[in-house]
Amino acid sequence: MKQNYAKIVVQGSPITKSNFKLSNAKGRAILPYNSGKYHDRYAIYEEEIAYEARSQNPGLTLKESLIALLKVYYKSQKRHPDTTNITKSIFDGIEKSGLIINDAQIRRLIIEEFYDKENPRFELELFCESDYEMNFKICRKELSSKPINYSPPSNxxxxxxxxxxxxxxxxxxxxxxxxxxxxxxxxxxxxxxxxxxxxxxxxxxxxx
Structure with a gap:
């Protein structure tokens, strides 16, 4: 039977490497693993994602175009990375695992942000477009909820x-x-x- 779906769950607070870029003398971007410095965590997190993707989906490789549903659970509502930037670390790790061929396969993406102080994580589901389609709608609430307001970033x-x-x-x-x-x-x-x-x-x- 054709395998047309995969799910990956990675425990821990999701991080993003979008604000980190270390360049060598020729201007080429690199991501160190074992320098003993704080920025090693970006490469280590990518490797963790790759390991979990392989372990949770053994022997599976999705080669066609995909729909992705990403649910990100942070510890805190106030302090966490920009959710729009979190996908780079995640899909680089998924690609490295061999579960997908290239992150360019992701043609449709839904990202949802949640908060779970006791169990921060991300959950990613991948659906092959030959068997799945995506439909969504935005509806006005019957009862308005308390707004989550944001402030400009501090310099x-x-x-x-x-x-x-x-x-x-x-x-x-x-x-x-x-x-x-x-x-x-x-x-x-x-x-x-x-x-x-x-x-x-x-x-x-x-x-x-």
């Missing part, structure tokens, strides 16, 4: 980093490495986290 962290970095620079024409603190020439700068983390080539080499 305080970046402003603090910038002030400290400039203050600590002996040469105002150079940036300083956030690891060793030494000034860096423009040609030796390696950036991560959208430019908010500055690393010199020597410290970068020591990460691996």
């Amino acid at each position: 305080k962290k970046f402003a603090k980093y910038k002030a400290n970095n400039i203050k600590s620079q002996p040469d105002q024409n150079k940036m300083c490495c956030n690891i060793c603190g030494k000034p860096i020439n423009n040609n030796d700068i390696i950036t991560a986290n959208k430019g908010s983390l500055i690393i010199c080539k020597e410290c970068f080499k020591n990460l691996f």
Whole structure:
């Protein structure tokens, strides 16, 4: 019988790597695994997803176009990653598992956000389009519920980093490495986290 459906459940608070980007000296994006630094968690999480996808769907490979239903359960309603950015880590891990050929197979996607303090996780269901179709509608509620309001993101962290970095620079024409603190020439700068983390080539080499 043709296998046209898969489900993956990964326990733990979902994370996103969309705000992290470590580049090498040639500007190529990389994702370190065992540098001993905090950013290892992005690659480790991707590997965990790949392992769970393989374990929960042994021997299955979905080769055709897919509909995806993703339910993300966070610990907290107030503090969690942007749900719209969470898919990159998840589908990269699913692709790495071999359950799908390429994340470009996902042609239709529904994402739902929930909160479960005791059991944070994500649940992903994949449906082959040759056997399934998606229908949905948005309806007005009979009784309005309490709104969940959002505030603009704060720029305080970046402003603090910038002030400290400039203050600590002996040469105002150079940036300083956030690891060793030494000034860096423009040609030796390696950036991560959208430019908010500055690393010199020597410290970068020591990460691996």
